[in-house]
Amino acid sequence: MSEDDDVPQLLDADEEQGGAGGGDAFDRPKVPMTLLTGYLGAGKSTLLDYILTADHGYRIAVCMNDFGDTTDIEAKSLTFNNPDEPNGTTDSMLTLPNGCLCCSFKDMGIQAIEDMVAVQKDKIDWVMVELTGLADPAPIARGFWANEEMGDLILDSIVCVVDTKNVLKQLAEDRPDNEPNEAEKQVACADVILLNKTDLVSPETLSEVAESVAAINPTLRVFETVKSRMPLDSLFNLKAFTSSAAAALPEGKACCADGKHDHDHAHGHRNAISTVTIPLPVLTGAQWEKLSGFLEALLWDGEERPPGLQDPLPDVLRTKGYVRLEDGSERVVQGVADMFEVTTPRGSTRDGDPEPSPKMVFIGRRVDERLGQALRSHVGF
Ligand SMILES: Nc1nc2c(ncn2[C@@H]2O[C@H](COP(=O)(O)OP(=O)(O)OP(=O)(O)O)[C@@H](O)[C@H]2O)c(=O)[nH]1
Numbered sequence: 001m002s003e004d005d006d007v008p009q010l011l012d013a014d015e016e017q018g019g020a021g022g023g024d025a026f027d028r029p030k031v032p033m034t035l036l037t038g039y040l041g042a043g044k045s046t047l048l049d050y051i052l053t054a055d056h057g058y059r060i061a062v063c064m065n066d067f068g069d070t071t072d073i074e075a076k077s078l079t080f081n082n083p084d085e086p087n088g089t090t091d092s093m094l095t096l097p098n099g100c101l102c103c104s105f106k107d108m109g110i111q112a113i114e115d116m117v118a119v120q121k122d123k124i125d126w127v128m129v130e131l132t133g134l135a136d137p138a139p140i141a142r143g144f145w146a147n148e149e150m151g152d153l154i155l156d157s158i159v160c161v162v163d164t165k166n167v168l169k170q171l172a173e174d175r176p177d178n179e180p181n182e183a184e185k186q187v188a189c190a191d192v193i194l195l196n197k198t199d200l201v202s203p204e205t206l207s208e209v210a211e212s213v214a215a216i217n218p219t220l221r222v223f224e225t226v227k228s229r230m231p232l233d234s235l236f237n238l239k240a241f242t243s244s245a246a247a248a249l250p251e252g253k254a255c256c257a258d259g260k261h262d263h264d265h266a267h268g269h270r271n272a273i274s275t276v277t278i279p280l281p282v283l284t285g286a287q288w289e290k291l292s293g294f295l296e297a298l299l300w301d302g303e304e305r306p307p308g309l310q311d312p313l314p315d316v317l318r319t320k321g322y323v324r325l326e327d328g329s330e331r332v333v334q335g336v337a338d339m340f341e342v343t344t345p346r347g348s349t350r351d352g353d354p355e356p357s358p359k360m361v362f363i364g365r366r367v368d369e370r371l372g373q374a375l376r377s378h379v380g381f
Pocket residue numbers: 038039040041042043044045046047132133161196197198199200225226227228
């Protein structure tokens with residue numbers, strides 16, 4: 001984290017960051033991490049329970065607030081002993097038959113997880129962190145991100161589980177000053193969403209839920225699930241924060257009825273949160289500089305106003321971008337709240353994923369066509 005909390009950092013990573021076997025600036029391999037979010041009772045623990053018993057070949061450290069329903073898993077309870085932090089925040093750890101570790105934390109602070117990984121690194125391929133039902137994932141992602149260069153973890157993706165029976169009500173809950181509520185923030189920040197408990201709803205309700213979450217965040221990969229059962233290989237190695245597919249809008253999931261995406265478009269429907277997608281041409285180096293400057297002014301809460309934007313200014317919760325430059329290079333832009341990161345990708349995320357077209361996607365409050373106009377006019381296209 002920046003020493004001065006008022007001055008957020010631009011995190012600049014020239015190389016694609018790790019993943020299993022990857023390296024950071026100090027060429028240190030990183031352990032990928034998934035943040036698991038979702039409203040109270042949505043099915044997060046059910047997903048973790050499934051992961052902890054499934055045969056997936058990964059040694060996953062699952063970090064949760066308490067062991068909850070998973071205490072029936074046959075495992076030996078160990079007292080976690082960190083020589084560097086004897087009074088640390090980790091309560092205990094279970095080693096499971098499929099090689100997974102299950103860690104219980106009182107304090108889900110990123111430092112506690114980093115400490116656990118530092119000690120257990122050779123025993124872990126992946127870290128899954130369950131956030132509490134009312135948590136806003138953005139500060140956790142930011143806290144982790146700010147520490148990324150020094151730590152052993154690399155954020156792979158944010159996964160959100162929603163209860164299809166109750167989520168429409170949860171998304172509609174009012175907050176003072178039209179602030180987004182917790183459920184909206186969780187959907188806005190995520191890369192993957194499980195529309196869970198489909199056994200409890202009609203096909204019509206399921207379509208309505210799918211439309212509502214796409215209206216908040218059209219970049220989501222969507223899985224319809226019962227008991228959070230999803231193909232687990234779709235949960236790993238998404239590299240949502242570092243690959244060229246980061247800003248891909250899954251075809252057919254975007255909410256434009258006409259299916260055309262060659263225009264700026266904003267969607268908000270009935271939510272406090274809306275999205276704007278701005279297609280980008282291939283940029284010159286000078287245009288890329290201008291785009292970076294625009295993002296700094298837009299996302300950082302400083303003196304500088306975003307050029308060409310009048311009050312009320314957008315409040316951006318999540319930014320995703322894929323940029324192609326005239327010299328043939330590419331950039332991936334990923335932002336959570338006021339912090340953003342630029343990486344140079346090496347190839348797309350996963351086999352079979354379409355190459356994304358260059359674009360910027362902004363998700364947040366007061367995000368609308370004005371943002372597209374101001375960005376295009378400043379960058380000059
Ligand atoms: N009918 C039905 N019940 C489900 C499904 N998935 C989970 N449940 C049940 O829903 C309840 C809540 O699931 P959890 O996995 O504990 O939810 P959670 O998101 O971890 O809840 P919190 O920890 O309170 O935030 C449990 O009783 C689950 O068995 C599903 O697909 N269908």
